[in-house]
Amino acid sequence: MTGALLFRDDAYRKDALGRVVAHSSEGGVILDRTLFYPTGGGQPGDSGWLRWGSAEMEVAVAVKGQGDQIVLQxxxxxxxxxxxxxxxxxxxxxxxxxxxxxxxxxxxxxxVVPFDVSGGSIGQAKGRLDFNMPDSPEDKRALQEQVQAIIDRDLPVVEDWITDAELDANPQLVKTMSVSPPRGAGHIRLIRIGTGADQVDLQPCGGTHVGRTAEIGRIRLGKVEKKGRQNRRIYLHLEP
Incomplete structure (x- = not known):
């Protein structure tokens, strides 16, 4: 993608300088370096503002443009x-x-749900995953407690990188059936939760994450929907 991906270098960075390199044909702005995560992988694009002199442009959403561009709409x-x-x-x-x-x-x-993921969506206060599972979980409360127990362990969340060939040799790392890890650059970003003997998860992901699991806070599992013969949708909410 065009320029430096500041959101990937530091997901906690709230502001940064940038220079306009082009306008898109749809009326968006393309910068040489961007703080805004673009819509992708079930995660919405960032919103915010661009300011210069006494002027301001409100950014509704960041999206992927042509080639490797990120466009601020x-x-x-x-x-x-x-x-x-x-x-x-x-x-x-x-x-x-x-x-x-x-x-x-x-x-x-x-x-905690040991089935392939067939889809998902992320919001500011809730999200959901679709699992390739024939039956609804027998004890949703127990699943919620298992997720919360991992959160409360305050595990580090870090990124790692592997080559395309290493991913091909370890296909079990890919949990999401509907989204393929981005290829072409020769290396693929992984998100590792926990380290050493405390590692609980490792999977390809290009999105933004907290630095430690305790920052998630309290969660609640919401309704479970049947979305097909082999599909169950589970909602997760952040508690106030």
Whole structure:
């Protein structure tokens, strides 16, 4: 993707400078380095603001553009910062942090539910995973307690990298049937929860996550829906 991926270097960074390198044909802004995570892998794109001088553009969402571009779409028909203009990027931190907490919690849900994941969605306060499982869980409360117990262990959440060939040799790392890990760069990002003997999960993922599981806080498992003969959808909520 165009420029440095600041959201990947530091998911906790709330603002940064950037320079406008182009406008998209749809009226979006492309920067040389971006703080905004683009929609992908079930995680919504970030929103926020670009500011330059006395002007401001509200960013409705960041999306993937042509090739490796990340495009910042304005909320309304806003005035765009001109090409080669230096801007200050500000993300909507509360929304981003909610996504980070929910996304990491869903990784843990996939740990305690031992079935392939066929889909998922991440929101600011809740998310869901679809599992390739024929029957609903017998004891949803027990699953909730298992997820919460892992959260309360305050395990570190870190990234790691492997080559395409290493992933091919370890296909069990891929839990999500509906989303393939991005290939082409020669290396693939992994998210590791826990280290050494305390490791509980390791899977390819390009999204943003909390640094430690305790930051997720209290969770609640919501309704379980039947979405097909072999599919069950489980909702996870962050408790206030």
């Amino acid at each position: 304005p909320r309304d028909a806003a005035i765009l910062p001109p090409v080669d203009c230096e801007v200050t990027q500000h993300i909507d931190w509360d929304r981003r942090f909610g996504h980070m907490r929910v996304h990491t919690a869903l990784h843990l849900l996939s740990v």
